[in-house]
Structure formats: structure tokens, C-alpha cells
Amino acid sequence: MKQLAALMAATALCAVAATAASAEKWDMPMAYPATNFHSENATAFAQCVNEGTGGNLEIVIHAGGSLFGGNDIKRAVQTGQAPIGERLLSAHANENPLFGVDSIPFLATSFDASEKLWTAAKDELTKVLDEQNLVYLYAVAWPAQGLYMKKDVNSVADLQGVKFRAYNTATARIAELAGMAPVQIEAAELSQALATGVVESFISSGATGVDSKVWEQLTHFYNVQAWLPRNVVFANKDAWEALDEATRAAVTDCADKAAASGLATAQDLSGTYLKTLEENGMKVAPPGETLAKELEGFGETMTNEWIESAGDAGKKIIEAYRQ
Ligand code: PCA
Numbered sequence: 001m002k003q004l005a006a007l008m009a010a011t012a013l014c015a016v017a018a019t020a021a022s023a024e025k026w027d028m029p030m031a032y033p034a035t036n037f038h039s040e041n042a043t044a045f046a047q048c049v050n051e052g053t054g055g056n057l058e059i060v061i062h063a064g065g066s067l068f069g070g071n072d073i074k075r076a077v078q079t080g081q082a083p084i085g086e087r088l089l090s091a092h093a094n095e096n097p098l099f100g101v102d103s104i105p106f107l108a109t110s111f112d113a114s115e116k117l118w119t120a121a122k123d124e125l126t127k128v129l130d131e132q133n134l135v136y137l138y139a140v141a142w143p144a145q146g147l148y149m150k151k152d153v154n155s156v157a158d159l160q161g162v163k164f165r166a167y168n169t170a171t172a173r174i175a176e177l178a179g180m181a182p183v184q185i186e187a188a189e190l191s192q193a194l195a196t197g198v199v200e201s202f203i204s205s206g207a208t209g210v211d212s213k214v215w216e217q218l219t220h221f222y223n224v225q226a227w228l229p230r231n232v233v234f235a236n237k238d239a240w241e242a243l244d245e246a247t248r249a250a251v252t253d254c255a256d257k258a259a260a261s262g263l264a265t266a267q268d269l270s271g272t273y274l275k276t277l278e279e280n281g282m283k284v285a286p287p288g289e290t291l292a293k294e295l296e297g298f299g300e301t302m303t304n305e306w307i308e309s310a311g312d313a314g315k316k317i318i319e320a321y322r323q
Contacts, residue, residue: 023055023056023057023058024056024057024058024243024247025057025058025060026057026058026059026060026083026084026235026239027060027062027067027082027083027084028042028046028059028060028061028062028082028083028084028085028086029062029065029066029067029068029073029076029077029082029085029086030042030061030062030063030064030065030073030085030086031064031065031069031070031073031086031087031088031186031187031188032063032064032070032187032188032208032211032231033063033064033188033211034061034063034064035211036063036207036211037207037262037265037266037269038086038140038142038231038262039061039063039064040265041140041258041261041262041265042061042063042086042233042258043061044258044261045059045138045233045254045255045257045258046058046059046060046061048253048254048257048258049250049251049254052250052251052253052254053246053247053250053251056247057243057247057250057251059084064188065186065188067082068081068082068085069186069188070087070088070091070186070187070188071091071186073085073086073087074087074092074134074234077134077234077235077236078132078133078134078236079133079236080236080238080239082236083235083236083239083240084137084233084234084235084236084239085233085234086231086232086233087231087232087234088167088168088229088230088231088232089102089125089139089229089230089231089232090102090103090167090168090169090170090229090230091167091168093168093169093170094169096128097306097309097310097314098121098124098125098128098310098313098314098317099125099128100168100169100170100306101117101121101125101306101310101314101317102114102117102118102121102141102227102228102229102230103168103169103170103171103227103229104170104227104299104302104303104306105170105174105226105227105295105296105298105299105302105303106226106227106295106296106299106300106303107227107299107303107318107321108227108228108321109144109225109226109227109228110144110225110228111141111228111263111266111267114141114227114228114230115141115263116321117317117321118139118141118230120317120318120320120321121317121321122136122139124313124316124317125232129232129234130237133236133237133238134234134235134236134237135234135235135236135237135240136232136234137233137234137235137251137252137255137258138232138233138255138256138258138259138262139230139231139232139233139259140230140231140258140259140262140263140266141228141229141230141262141263141266142204142205142207142208142228142229142230142231142266143205143206143207143228143266143269143270143273144205144223144224144225144226144227144228144270145203145204145205145224145225145226145227145228145229146203146204146205146206146221146222146223146224146225146226147201147202147203147220147221147222147224147287148201148202148203148204148209148214148218148220148221149162149200149201149218149219149220149222150200150201150217150218150219150220151219151220152220153220153222153287153291154288154290154291155288155290155291155294156178156179156291156294156295159178159179159180159201160178160179160180161179161180161181162180162181162200162201163180163181163183163197163198163199163200163201164180164181164182164183164199164200164201164202165182165183165184165185165190165193165194165199165201165202166182166183166184166185166202167184167185167186167187167202167204168229170227170302171202171203172184173302173305174203174295174298174302177298177301177302178298180201183198183199185198185199187204187208187211187212190202190208190212190214191212191213191214191216194212194214194216194217194218195216195217200217200218201218203224203226205270205273206221206270206272206273206274206276206277207266207269207273209221209273209277209282210273210276210277213280214277214282215277215280215281215282218282219281219282219283220282220283220285221274221277221282221283221284221285222285222286222287222291223274223284223285223286223287224286224287224291224292224295226295226299233255233258235251303318
């Protein structure tokens, strides 16, 4: 009897040891605040993984750039400093123009169009990320991008000389075409940049306007609906390959669910964000005819520039999208 008890205790100890040895903890750096819908969606993703793997893989979210700043997340995951992370992929279009496929002005301006464009681009992007030691898990679009200002804007001439916050090469290029002065700034630093007058305008979604309480400095949101950029969640390839097959399958399943729920939430909340801007005193309006036309002209220029820089792979994506 005594022996049996000892054996049982030993077995239990082994089981605990085995769980402890195989239970993996993944820290997940994210750039946007914990209350942002992408972050909340990732929190649900982490919970799904925790449950789906029976606790074998625990993903711990670090929102708001607390572990790595937005601009450092991709490199951190590539090099294995972090096993998983989320990043606005188009911010890395300077590494590969394909990363900017979701930020070509007026190419895909609705959620449906954005999904279609992403479907056309996903395989190629997965390949490029793989070459960078990254495993694509899921991506979620931001609501459509509009123009934040602190005065009426009737035409591009009104943008001349305005200090403008850029977040990728496309936003910097628009600034250049419009005669604005672009400064690259992460969303986490946007409020401060506005408060100190480093910038006085930017292009983004209602979500980021609300996150940053931009009504404290700015007055206008022109609902230009220029494009829907994406946050992409990827894993370090070595960390990924070290997982057993069942764990990987569970993560993939949760990633698919996160892509779907993220899209649904973004669609749901797009209007709410704009209402919040309005409730806080901002003028929310569509762009006037002149401004809209001029911006669409930039869109044409930039579509051609992108196709040229992205080569055959880029051309194929656009063709598949336009079919
Ligand atoms: N918000 C992010 C990217 C696009 C968006 O809507 C930002 O402004 O950083």
C-alpha cells in the first residue's frame, strides 16, 4: 500500500515535470494600445491558443509597444528575440514593396475589396516573410484611412507646408506629392507629437484617432477612404518549428478565427469610431470634389509607381485582384 502511494506520487510528479517541460510561453509584442481592437483581438487569439493547446502554449500579450516599439517588432521576431509579434506590415515596404500592397491609395477602399486584395497577395507575402524567417499567422485590416487636420481643406493647395505624421512609405509619398513635410512617427507617440506641434496632420483610421484622442489637438476628419492597411501577426520560424504538430495546428486554427473575428470587429466599429470623433467636437465629412479628385490623381501615380517597383510578383497580384 505504501509502495503504491509512493509510486502514484512519483507518477504524479513525472506528469507535472512533463507538463512543465513542454509548456511553452511566448511573449507577443504589439505596438498599439491594449484597448485597440487589434490588441483585444490578439488577446482572444492568445486565449484560444492557451485553451486549444491545453495550456501547452501560452501566449502573453505585451501591447502599446511595451516590449518592443512598433518599428522594432518585426526584426525582434525575425531574430528570435520574440517568438511572435504583430506589426503594421506596410511600415516595412522599404524592405520589400510587396509589404506595401495594402497601402496603395484608392486601389482597395472597402473591407470587401481589401479582403480580395489580401487574398490575391497572401501567398506571395507568406513566401517573402518565410524568406525572412517569419511564419505568417493572420492579418486584420484597419478601417479605411482618412485625413486628420486642424483647418478646412478644400484642395491639395491647403496642405502645402503642413507638418504631417507618416507611418509608412505610402503616407510619406502622399505628403511629398502634396507638398507636406512628413515625419515618421509610431502611433504610440502620436498624441505627444500632436501636443508638442511636431506634427499637425496625419492619415489614419478613426480607430487611431480615438486611441490618440486627437480631438484634443485637431478639428477635422476627412473620410477619404484611401486604403485599409493591415496588422500582420507572424511567428519566428525556428520557434514555430520547435512546436509539435498538434500545437501548430491549434495555433493555425486560432489564427484563422482571429482573422475572421478581427475583420468582423473592424467592420462593426468603423462607424462607431467616426461617431466618437464627432461627439468630441470634430468635423467629420467626406472630402470635397476637388480634394477627392486630386487625391485620386495621387492614387494613380502611386499605383503605377508601386507596380513598377514590385515587379512581376506585384503585377500578378494586381491582375488577380482586378479579375
Ligand atoms: N492606424 C495605424 C495604421 C493604420 C491605422 O488606421 C496607425 O496610424 O499607426
